Every structure is written in structure tokens, then in C-alpha cells.
Amino acid sequence: MSSAPEPLADADPISALREGDAGRTDEALAILSRVFGYDAFRGDQAAIIDQVAGGGDAVVLMPTGGGKSLCYQIPSLLRNGTGIVVSPLIALMADQVAALEGVGIRAAYLNSTLELHEAQAVEQQLLAGELDLLYMAPERLVLPRTVQLLQRARLALFAIDEAHCVSQWGHDFRPDYLGLSMLAETFPGVPRIALTATATEATHRELTERLHLQGAKHFVSSFDRPNIRYRIEPKNSPREQLLRLITTEHEGDSGIVYCLSRKSVETTAQWLSDRGIPALPYHAGLDAAVRQDHQERFLRAEGLIIVATIAFGMGIDKPDVRFVAHLDLPKSIEGYYQETGRAGRDGLPSTAWMAYGLGDVVSQRRFIDAGEGGEQFKRNARSHLDAMLALCETVSCRRVQLLRYFGQDLGAENCGNCDICLSPPTTWDATVPAQKLLSALIRLDRERGQKFGSGQVIEVLLGRENERSTQYRHEELSVWGIGQELTEKQWRSTLRQLLARGIVEAEGDYGVLVPGPHAGPVLRGEVTVELAEDRTPQRAARGAGRRPGGxxxxxxxxxxxxxxxxxxxxxxxxxxxxxxxxxxxxxxxxxxxxxxxxxxxxxxxxxxxxxxxxxxxxxxxxxxxxxxxxxxx
The missing domain is CATH 1.10.150.80 (HRDC domain)
Known part of the structure; x- marks a missing residue:
């Protein structure tokens, strides 16, 4: 920042600014400088603030770390009354309020953690006009008693944070968000701003409709996070791979590690701790007090790692998370983007790393097929997974593909800050191996009436005898041993990529393999199958590549x-x-x-x-x- 006014003598920047007669834009800039310490708005911030401060509604799609909170905090300070912030994050409201108080903003929260007398005190502050911002969860806001309370108060605006939670097809659907549609009718003169960091075009349309914001002005910022380096590598001893990432690139840094199951969360956190890496588990199965303690320790400590399921992270405002790692495949690009977006909120260099393998593909498809929900829900889940697999298996810039999913164009072929751009993969013609694999699936089914998972199919292709091949006389099949030009590791890589492209599918509880919807043209030789060679991560000795002085x-x-x-x-x-x-x-x-x-x-x-x-x-x-x-x- 190049310049700033001298500090106010009374260190009360807001009251002093409100005494001025500057225009709205100048006043907003003055608040930005005096209260938050920045001298210029970024992207659409100024236009959003002007829209809401002027009494207009807004729908804001902006990446994590893009400065969404300023888009409702500053209008709340510019307008008369209290800004009501709707958030699903009860566990984080105390920290959010403390951060605002730390810069001189009068803030409070109303949620179930307060004692009756504490809640009553906050309500009196609201009615007395002594609050700039008040946080509450959607389930509390829609209560008749709360509505009546708000009708007695002077309100500056409603800010609906994490607005994608209203989407019933989204990954973070919260039923209580549906009740927020009443705000338009009950408080017609109060501007509303809905904000999210995760929304496809379909989710964008849905949240606009469900929140009755059809007349709002829409602001869609670029979803690009250029400071984050995206890396996805083949899963091969994933915990060891994670340890190398931490010790060679992020020693002493705070990070989040995502795992699919609660058991994996606990064993991974213990495994890291046993190796001298400070780590804590977090999942919905832990006692609520333990979860709260681990979350608070993560927010307050330097260099602590949290190992978690997707139950952790929404609304985490810790700006110095230097890496987010996935040891299991996320279910969707929306989830992946939101989770990786928790790295580098301060704009400094950070890493989004994932270890991904054949088992991830099979297990995720099995979860969808065996899960509850109607066929439409499952089709939607398969579509999300297919897009996630395409990102994992792309041979072109990951950032370009990621942004394209959200309907945006990077404007370049390469970002220069993902593993594909930094180390382009080698591709090879896998048409014949793909045909051999499909032939093996067909022969096993037609001649033996059998379907197997990846392990036995690869054994047949390699011509390796085992108990099952002997029992079912697989050596008599014409496809026995026809795939010996590839190693087992190469076959697993090939199969993983064919699954991602729909040339092969895994079905049923046991993940048996069958020809996929795109198998026909491959078998007939009508298309060429180009696959990427797996890139083996360079093994680094413990401590190699550390930054000077740690x-x-x-x-x-x-x-x-x-x-x-x-x-x-x-x-x-x-x-x-x-x-x-x-x-x-x-x-x-x-x-x-x-x-x-x-x-x-x-x-x-x-x-x-x-x-x-x-x-x-x-x-x-x-x-x-x-x-x-x-x-x-």
C-alpha cells in the first residue's frame, strides 16, 4: 500500500468517517483504508459495494480469498442500521465477530451457544442501534420470534453467505436456507446480497430463483486463484507422498488434509503425529467439544495440520493455510474447488495437492450406485464425478479445465502454475491395449459367465496363475496373457484412465468391470485412445528442498x-x-x-x-x- 491517512487520535475510524459528507464511493474508500488498511478495491468490490450501499440487491460469485466479506461489511457501515449476516457456521461466529471487533467494527452473533441473558443483551444492542453487524444461522432467522425482533430494528441489509447451500443439487445443501426466500416479502425495503465462492451456472440460476433475487444485479468474478499450484499425482503409498510434500515443501506451514472416511482421518493424523508432524483429526463422529477444540487449536496455532473429512472447512477464515491435500478423490469439482480454495486466502504461494488412484474411481462409482436417492440424483452424482475424473486425467492445463467447468475462460492455453504446465505429460497410443482389455471383459463374460474387479482382469491379461484362474480355467481363454507388453502398474494406470473416459465401467457392490458406453468405437477401431504415462513423483530425501532456515x-x-x-x-x-x-x-x-x-x-x-x-x-x-x-x- 503506497499511502494511508495518519491514524485517528481516538482510534475509532468508523464514527469519524460517518461525520463526513463525502460521496458514497469516497466514503467506502475511506472505510477501506482507515478500518481495514487497504488503499484500493479489487475486481468488482467497488461496484458491489455501491450497488448494495445504494439499496440494491446483488448476487456475488467470487472465489475464496477474493474479498467477499468486504462486499457486505462496508455497505453495512455506510448504511444506517445493522447488517444481518446469515451464515451456517455457528462454530465460527465467535471468531468472525472477534476479527471485526479487532478492526473497530461493532459486531455480535445470535446462536444456540449463548446463554439466555447473553442473547437478550445482544437483542437489546440490536434494538438500540449499537451494532454494525449481527451474525445468525438461517434456522434462527426464520423463527417467528426472530422475524418480529428484526421488524422492530433498523436494518442496513441482509447478507446471505455461503448462498450455494440453498441449491438442492449442490454438495452443501442446507434445508434451512430454503426459508430465506421470505426475506424479500417480509423486508421489502432492505437490500439483500447473496454470496458464494462455489457455483456452476446451474447453481447460480437455482440460488437466484430460490432466494427471489431475480431483480438483483449479478457479479461473477473470475474463479482463478493464480497463487495456488494444482498438482495431482498417481497414488502410490499416499501417506509417504504426503509426508514428502510436507517435509520438502511445507515444513512449519499450516495445512488441511482431506480423507474420505473417519477411520482414515484418525489413522492419518496419528501417523503424521508419530513422525513429528503436528496433526489433529476432525470429523462428524468426534465429540462436539473435541471438534470445537481441534478447530480452535488449528485457527490459533502456527504450523498445525488438520486431517479431516469434508465436514471441516466451510467458512474457515484462516488466511495462512499454505497447502490443502487430498488423499482420496473428491466427489465433485465444486467440492474440490471449495476445499482447495481454503489454501492461500492471503494471496501468497500455496499448494493444492492430490494423490489419486484406480481404487478411488471404483469406490466412488460404487458409492453412487449403492447410495440412497432416486435415479435423477444418481445421474447428477455421476455427472459430477465424471467431471472430477476428467480434471484428474487431463493432459492439458488443469486450471484451464477447472475454470471452464465454471463457465470461464482463462484466456490462455497454459497457466504456468499447475503440474501439467510445469511438467507436460508424455502421451502414448493405448488403442490396442484398450481393445485387449475390453476383449478380456467380453470373453470372461461370454465364455465363463463371469465378471471380475480390476485385480483378476489384470492377472488374466498378464497370464499370471492364481487360485481363481485355476479354478475357472482362465488359461484356456484366448485372451490369457495377451497383455504382457505392459506391467501391472501400467495396466492399472491404463484402466484408471479408461474408467475416467467411460470406455470401461465399474458396477455393483464389488466394482466388477464391464465395457462402458464409449467402448464400441474403441473395439471397432474407429477412434484412437491417447493416454498419459503416469509420472512418478521424484523421491526426495527427508529435509531436501527445505527453504533456508525452515x-x-x-x-x-x-x-x-x-x-x-x-x-x-x-x-x-x-x-x-x-x-x-x-x-x-x-x-x-x-x-x-x-x-x-x-x-x-x-x-x-x-x-x-x-x-x-x-x-x-x-x-x-x-x-x-x-x-x-x-x-x-
Missing amino acids: ASRAAESLEPAQRERFEALRAWRTSVAKEKQIPPYMVFSDATLVGIVETSPQSVSALGTVSGVGAKKLAEYGEDLLEALHAAE
């Missing part, structure tokens, strides 16, 4: 001496956060600390020009931070 990846752009000062500021920040019992990022983010180290301010006034240093934080931390910085020089 510094966080957030500081990789800094010179060695600057890295030392950055780590000293992180240590100062940790001690302040512990004293105040708040997460370290609520003091200052990694990005702000990097900016401080790069500019090396020599006065409180100069410190106020650094991006992310608002008036209240400058008044509260300025002198102590400068002392810590100078002590490290």
Missing part, C-alpha cells in the same frame, strides 16, 4: 536476512495472540508481515502505509511491532 513458504520471496525478520515478527505475533486469546492472523496476516519486512518502516506513520494495517491495529500494535522489527535487524 521459513514458511509465505516468506519465500524474501531475502535471507528478511526471512529472519519475518520469523521474528511471526514469533512476536504468536505471543500477542496468546495473550489476547485470538488467532495470530487476527493480529496481522502473513501477507501484511511480509509487506512490513519488505518496506521496513521506521515510524508508526510509515507503518500505517503498509497494506493490512488499519487505524485500530496501528494504534493498538504499532509501537510494539516496530520494536520487535528493529530488534530483529
Whole structure:
């Protein structure tokens, strides 16, 4: 940030701004600078704020880390009354409110964690006009008593966060969101803004219709997160692969590891802990108090890893998550995008990594076929999975394909920051092997009346005897041993890619293989099957490739001496956060600390020009931070 006003004497930036007579845009910029410490809006932020502050409705699609919260926080400060924020994230409301209070905004929440007298106190603050923002869950908002309370208060706006939760076809559907349609009729004069970081064109249309926002102005930002490096590699001892990622690229960094099952979550967290990597489990089967404790420890600690099911992460506002890893295949691109988007919210370099194998494809298809729900629901789930598999098996830029799924064009063929762009895969003509595999499936079915999973089919192709091949006389089949030009590993890679393309399918509880809907043209030789060779990850010795001094990846752009000062500021920040019992990022983010180290301010006034240093934080931390910085020089 190039410039900023001198700090306010009373460190109360909001009340001072409201006394001014500047235009709405100038007033919004003044709040951005004085309260939040930034000197310019990004992307559509200014237009969104102007729309809502002027009393208009808005639908906002913006990536995680794109600054969605400012789009309702600043209009709430510009308009008379209290902004009501609808959020499904009861467990995070206390931290969200603490973060706002940390920059001088009067905020509170109403949810089931409050005692009766505490809730009544918040209600009185609302009615007295003493709150800028009030958070509540959708199930509480739609209660008649709450509606009556809000009708007695002066309201600035309604912000419907995580608005994709209203989509019944989405991956995060919350039935209580459907009741929010009443806001349009019950509060006709109060502007509404619906926000989400995850929405296909179909979900976008659905949330607009269900929330009665047909007359709203729509803002669709690019879903691109250029600071995130996307990497997907063949699954081969996935925990060892994860350990290499952490020790060689992200030692000392905070990260999230996603697993499909609760058991896998617990065993993986224990496995990492046994190897000296601080890790905690999180899943819906844990006691609620344990889950809350693990979440709070993750938010407050530096360098802690949370191993979780998809039950974890929505609304997590921790900006310094440096990597998100998947040890199992996500069910959809929407889920994958939202989960990986929790990395690098501060804009600094981060990694989205996944280990993906043949078993993932088979198990996910089996879950869909065996799951509850009608045929339409299953078709929708298969469509989501097919898109996810296509992303995994693409031989072109992953970012281009990811953005195309959300209806956006990167404007280039390559992003330069995914594994495909950085190390293009080698492709080979797999038409004949694909025909051999399909022939084996057909012969086993026609001549033996049998269907098998991948293991036995590969054994037949390789001509390797085992108990089942002897029992069923598979060696007498014409396809016995016809695939010996490939190794077992190569066959598994081939089969995984054929499954992803619908040339082969896995069906039933046991995942038996059958020709897929696209098998015919392959068998008839009408198409060429081009597959990618599996890229074996380079094995690195423990500790190889570590950043100098073990510094966080957030500081990789800094010179060695600057890295030392950055780590000293992180240590100062940790001690302040512990004293105040708040997460370290609520003091200052990694990005702000990097900016401080790069500019090396020599006065409180100069410190106020650094991006992310608002008036209240400058008044509260300025002198102590400068002392810590100078002590490290």
C-alpha cells in the first residue's frame, strides 16, 4: 500500500468517517483504508459495494480469498442500521465477530451457544442501534420470534453467505436456507446480497430463483486463484507422498488434509503425529467439544495440520493455510474447488495437492450406485464425478479445465502454475491395449459367465496363475496373457484412465468391470485412445528442498536476512495472540508481515502505509511491532 491517512487520535475510524459528507464511493474508500488498511478495491468490490450501499440487491460469485466479506461489511457501515449476516457456521461466529471487533467494527452473533441473558443483551444492542453487524444461522432467522425482533430494528441489509447451500443439487445443501426466500416479502425495503465462492451456472440460476433475487444485479468474478499450484499425482503409498510434500515443501506451514472416511482421518493424523508432524483429526463422529477444540487449536496455532473429512472447512477464515491435500478423490469439482480454495486466502504461494488412484474411481462409482436417492440424483452424482475424473486425467492445463467447468475462460492455453504446465505429460497410443482389455471383459463374460474387479482382469491379461484362474480355467481363454507388453502398474494406470473416459465401467457392490458406453468405437477401431504415462513423483530425501532456515513458504520471496525478520515478527505475533486469546492472523496476516519486512518502516506513520494495517491495529500494535522489527535487524 503506497499511502494511508495518519491514524485517528481516538482510534475509532468508523464514527469519524460517518461525520463526513463525502460521496458514497469516497466514503467506502475511506472505510477501506482507515478500518481495514487497504488503499484500493479489487475486481468488482467497488461496484458491489455501491450497488448494495445504494439499496440494491446483488448476487456475488467470487472465489475464496477474493474479498467477499468486504462486499457486505462496508455497505453495512455506510448504511444506517445493522447488517444481518446469515451464515451456517455457528462454530465460527465467535471468531468472525472477534476479527471485526479487532478492526473497530461493532459486531455480535445470535446462536444456540449463548446463554439466555447473553442473547437478550445482544437483542437489546440490536434494538438500540449499537451494532454494525449481527451474525445468525438461517434456522434462527426464520423463527417467528426472530422475524418480529428484526421488524422492530433498523436494518442496513441482509447478507446471505455461503448462498450455494440453498441449491438442492449442490454438495452443501442446507434445508434451512430454503426459508430465506421470505426475506424479500417480509423486508421489502432492505437490500439483500447473496454470496458464494462455489457455483456452476446451474447453481447460480437455482440460488437466484430460490432466494427471489431475480431483480438483483449479478457479479461473477473470475474463479482463478493464480497463487495456488494444482498438482495431482498417481497414488502410490499416499501417506509417504504426503509426508514428502510436507517435509520438502511445507515444513512449519499450516495445512488441511482431506480423507474420505473417519477411520482414515484418525489413522492419518496419528501417523503424521508419530513422525513429528503436528496433526489433529476432525470429523462428524468426534465429540462436539473435541471438534470445537481441534478447530480452535488449528485457527490459533502456527504450523498445525488438520486431517479431516469434508465436514471441516466451510467458512474457515484462516488466511495462512499454505497447502490443502487430498488423499482420496473428491466427489465433485465444486467440492474440490471449495476445499482447495481454503489454501492461500492471503494471496501468497500455496499448494493444492492430490494423490489419486484406480481404487478411488471404483469406490466412488460404487458409492453412487449403492447410495440412497432416486435415479435423477444418481445421474447428477455421476455427472459430477465424471467431471472430477476428467480434471484428474487431463493432459492439458488443469486450471484451464477447472475454470471452464465454471463457465470461464482463462484466456490462455497454459497457466504456468499447475503440474501439467510445469511438467507436460508424455502421451502414448493405448488403442490396442484398450481393445485387449475390453476383449478380456467380453470373453470372461461370454465364455465363463463371469465378471471380475480390476485385480483378476489384470492377472488374466498378464497370464499370471492364481487360485481363481485355476479354478475357472482362465488359461484356456484366448485372451490369457495377451497383455504382457505392459506391467501391472501400467495396466492399472491404463484402466484408471479408461474408467475416467467411460470406455470401461465399474458396477455393483464389488466394482466388477464391464465395457462402458464409449467402448464400441474403441473395439471397432474407429477412434484412437491417447493416454498419459503416469509420472512418478521424484523421491526426495527427508529435509531436501527445505527453504533456508525452515521459513514458511509465505516468506519465500524474501531475502535471507528478511526471512529472519519475518520469523521474528511471526514469533512476536504468536505471543500477542496468546495473550489476547485470538488467532495470530487476527493480529496481522502473513501477507501484511511480509509487506512490513519488505518496506521496513521506521515510524508508526510509515507503518500505517503498509497494506493490512488499519487505524485500530496501528494504534493498538504499532509501537510494539516496530520494536520487535528493529530488534530483529
